[in-house]
Amino acid sequence: MSMVGRVLLAALVGASLAACGGSGDGATVMKNQQAGQGITVGEPNGGVPVVSEYIKLAQESSCADSRNNLYLVDDKYVFWDRAGQCADASYAQTLMGANPQAVLCQSGDTIAGPRTVCTDEAARGLFDTLLKNLDKADLGLGAGHKVEAIAFLPKSGAAIPFAPVVNDGFSNITAPRQVVVKDAASWAALWAEHSKTRIAAPSVDFSRNMVVAVFSGDVSSGCKTTSIVKVVSREGKMVVEYQERDITTVAVCLPVISQPMQAVSVPRIDAKVEFLKVPAEETAYRTIDQDTQSGVRTERNVVVRDGAAWAALWTEHAGADKVIPDIDFNKEMVIGVFAGGLPSGCHSSGIESIRYAEGKLNVVRVDTLPQPGIVCTTMMLYPGQLVAVERSELPVEFTKQTRTRK
Numbered sequence: 344m345s346m347v348g349r350v351l352l353a354a355l356v357g358a359s360l361a362a363c364g365g366s367g368d369g370a371t372v373m374k375n376q377q378a379g380q381g382i383t384v385g386e387p388n389g390g391v392p393v394v395s396e397y398i399k400l401a402q403e404s405s406c407a408d409s410r411n412n413l414y415l416v417d418d419k420y421v422f423w424d425r426a427g428q429c430a431d432a433s434y435a436q437t438l439m440g441a442n443p444q445a446v447l448c449q450s451g452d453t454i455a456g457p458r459t460v461c462t463d464e465a466a467r468g469l470f471d472t473l474l475k476n477l478d479k480a481d482l483g484l485g486a487g488h489k490v491e492a493i494a495f496l497p498k499s500g501a502a503i504p505f506a507p508v509v510n511d512g513f514s515n516i517t518a519p520r521q522v523v524v525k526d527a528a529s530w531a532a533l534w535a536e537h538s539k540t541r542i543a544a545p546s547v548d549f550s551r552n553m554v555v556a557v558f559s560g561d562v563s564s565g566c567k568t569t570s571i572v573k574v575v576s577r578e579g580k581m582v583v584e585y586q587e588r589d590i591t592t593v594a595v596c597l598p599v600i601s602q603p604m605q606a607v608s609v610p611r612i613d614a615k616v617e618f619l620k621v622p623a624e625e626t627a628y629r630t631i632d633q634d635t636q637s638g639v640r641t642e643r644n645v646v647v648r649d650g651a652a653w654a655a656l657w658t659e660h661a662g663a664d665k666v667i668p669d670i671d672f673n674k675e676m677v678i679g680v681f682a683g684g685l686p687s688g689c690h691s692s693g694i695e696s697i698r699y700a701e702g703k704l705n706v707v708r709v710d711t712l713p714q715p716g717i718v719c720t721t722m723m724l725y726p727g728q729l730v731a732v733e734r735s736e737l738p739v740e741f742t743k744q745t746r747t748r749k
Contacts, residue, residue, distance in 0.1 A: 392441055397421045398495040400443045406432055409504050409712055409745035412551070412610070413493035414482065420447070420466075421493075422473055422482065426712060433686050436477075438470045450474055452686050456721075478716060480550035492551055494612045496576045503574040503581060504745045505607040508545050508554060510570070514602040515539050516558045521583075521618040524554040525611065537604070547608055555616060556606035557585045569603040572621065572707065573742055580615045586698075587620065624699040628730040631668050631677065633693065637727030638662060642683035644706070644741040648676045648734065660727055676734045680708045680741070681727040688720035689713035693728045695744070704732075704739045711746050 392415065401411050406427035414422045419440070426434035435451030448470035450459040459474075461467045469484075476483025481490050497503060514537050524530045526549050533556070534544035547554055559569045566589055573584040587603070637660050647653045649672055656679065657667045670677060682692035695709045713719055 392419070392421050392439070394421075394493055396443055397423065397439070398493065401425065401495065402498045402501075406435075408502060408743065409710065410434075411497065413495065415489075415491045415493055416469075416473075416482070416484070417489050420469075424477055433684075436470075436474055438466060438473065480548060492611065494610070496579065496581065496612055496614050499576055499578055501576050502743060502745075503576055503609055503612075505555075505571065505574045505609045506746060508547065508556075508606040508608050510605045511537070512568070512601045512603050514558055514604045516604065517561045517602055518558075519560040520556075520558040522554075522556045522558070522606075523616045524556070525549060530554060549611070551611055552608040553611045554606050554608055555581075555583050555618075556604065557583070557618065558604040559587055559602065561600050561602055562587075563600065567601060567603050569605050571605050571607050573744070574607070574609055577617075580617050581609070581612055582617045582619055584619050584621045586622070588625070621700055626697050626699060626704070626732060628678070628694070628697050628732045631670075631729040631731055632661065633726075633728040634661070635691075635724045635726050637681055637725045639679075639681040639727050640684060640725055641681070643679075643681045644708075645679040645681075646676065646739045647679070648672060653677055657729075660729065670731060672734065674734055675731045677729055677731055678706055678739065679727065679729045680706070681725070682708075682710060683725065685712075685724040685726065686721075687713065688722055688724070689717055690719075690724055690726075692726040694730060697730070697732060699737070702737060704735055704737050706739060706741045707744060708741060709744045709746060 394413075394415065397413050401407065401413055401423060404411065404425055404427075407425035408427045410424060410426040412424045414424075416422055421439045421443075423435075423437045423439065425436075433452045435449065437446060437450075438448040439445055440447055447463040447466040448459070448461040450470070451457070459470075461470060472483045481488070484490055516537050522533060524533055527547070530547060530549070531544055537558075538544075555571070555574070557569055557571060559567065568588050569585060570588070571583060571585045575582050575584070585605070639656075639660050645656060647656055650670070653670055653672070654667055656677070657665075660679070660681075678694075678697070680692070680694055682690075685692070690710070690712050692708065692710045695707045697707070698705050
């Protein structure tokens with residue numbers, strides 16, 4: 344069993360003992376068996392970190408919707424790498440010791456620009472290596488060090504970021520199937536079955552990620568599509584929501600049998616995965632205005648159904664000197680999404696789709712951010728998009744997805 348597994352097992356045993364009236368010390372105090380020194384967690388001279396404490400810290404972060412990774416380094420440090428769409432502190436990396444309060448080094452985005460600080464200068468060399476190698480499984484430390492990813496679910500209700508791997512209308516898998524793939528050998532076998540070696544399998548880093556895929560099997564039209572629309576943490580499970588749609592009204596398709604599918608990568612998490620098919624009816628919308636320098640400077644989603652509220656929102660967004668676009672609120676309503684401040688020209692945000700589903704109007708907003716190491720123009724963006732849709736009194740639900748620009 345890995346060190347992460349031993350620590351989590353000890354935490355669970357301790358919690359069970361406490362619940363039964365016994366001692367719960369196993370959840371908060373652990374001996375460093377490898378070192379043989381008997382050092383307990385929380386002592387000033389070190390110890391093995393209790394993983395659950397760092398997971399709680401990461402789960403409660405308010406700006407980690409696009410990246411939220413924890414690593415146990417050499418069984419004595421925890422490295423936290425997180426990023427999100429926030430006006431300030433949109434990304435940060437932290438190196439901690441035996442508990443979350445033992446912060447050795449921090450680096451991140453601030454209003455004043457990127458900043459790196461180490462309270463323990465002896466840790467700076469290690470920290471600098473980690474910062475330069477965020478995209479590597481070993482974080483650039485090599486064979487002389489031990490790096491273990493700490494898998495965890497976000498808090499219940501939180502979206503889990505995912506990245507498209509493949510979306511195909513013609514698979515060789517002809518029966519409906521939902522799949523979770525956690526290793527390269529299984530991925531190669533699934534890909535060979537799906538593609539019949541038409542092209543090489545897309546690369547996936549299984550040390551950090553896993554693949555979830557939906558195959559719809561044989562369908563009677565080339566106008567049927569399958570898409571994963573949301574991945575969310577829900578009551579201790581990873582829930583993959585997908586839709587099967589008929590796009591006959593918006594596309595010209597061949598009258599052939601097709602086998603639509605989609606596969607995406609998600610963070611590697613040892614939790615139950617549940618697939619949920621959600622019905623949807625996509626609705627047309629027209630963009631009223633889309634600007635990267637909106638006057639709305641904080642993240643916000645809005646629904647406007649009357650002229651007075653529309654005039655106030657437009658003035659805040661575009662300025663008092665710009666003519667307010669005319670909207671007939673007897674027939675239409677306005678939906679707006681604003682991302683707040685984004686720190687570079689490689690970031691973007693906007694509406695991808697609007698659908699009726701389960702008695703609600705679901706607005707999907709996609710935020711794009713650069714992967715580590717990409718050179719971007721340094722400038723603050725404040726993306727905002729305003730669209731008009733057919734008026735409805737149904738509740739409006741906003742879903743945010745995050746994608747990485749490579």
